[in-house]
Amino acid sequence: MTTEAVSVSSSNAPVVRWLGRADYAATEAAMRAFTDARTADTADEIWICEHPPVFTQGVAGRAEHVLAAGDIPVVQTNRGGQVTYHGPGQVVAYPLIDLQRLGIFVREYVFxxxxxxxxxxxxYGVTGHRVSGAPGIYVKLDDPFGHAALSGPVDPADQFRGLGKISALGIKVSRHFSYHGVAFNVAMDLEPFRRINPCGYEGLQTIDLGKIxxxxxxxxxxxRLAQRLQSQLSR
Structure with missing residues (x-):
């Protein structure tokens, strides 16, 4: 796998590597190899890429959440979470971070x-929201640029009413080293998300920047995502 590194403003910032359009299975294998081989002295990296169409299942993934994969392959992974979709027009970032060296635990890392x-x-002028118990970032479909917080209390049976998921998270931590990561929807064909229950939630809508x-x-x-991740994950 060929990568291109970019210069960083701090020696404590993770190195960003641009993988371009990258096969999912090959990228996951490379992440595992990197993580298995790294030591306490290995520099942190953030891999940025875009995948051809693929559904990925997390370790908790249930087959019934894949409704009709059709011609899109389903790949089993060792990340957390349920099924999601990756495809053109989506930015995927894989932070390969030594959490112990950074001085944080998994909950803070997800945050x-x-x-x-x-x-x-x-x-971009958009207000994103967290939903308790459902990692990722959501936007209000009827007012993505409004600044009001989500109103509560939220009915657990309908916690996504009026929301669209614009970013999904799925991580793995081994020996305090992180891999897998975050997907951010920019300008996609969203139809494949209707072939699954995204992240295991029936009826959850997905959205991208273009649609709002x-x-x-x-x-x-x-x-922008690479820069923001570098800032969040620098020592």
């Missing part, structure tokens, strides 16, 4: 990944 996405959305009126390029969104 920082979500914070990076929230800040990218802010760059933010027209940008994959390159711009990827650069």
């Amino acid at each position: 920082r990944l979500e914070s990076a996405v929230l800040r990218v959305l802010q760059d 009126g933010v027209f940008t390029t994959w390159d711009d969104a990827a650069a």
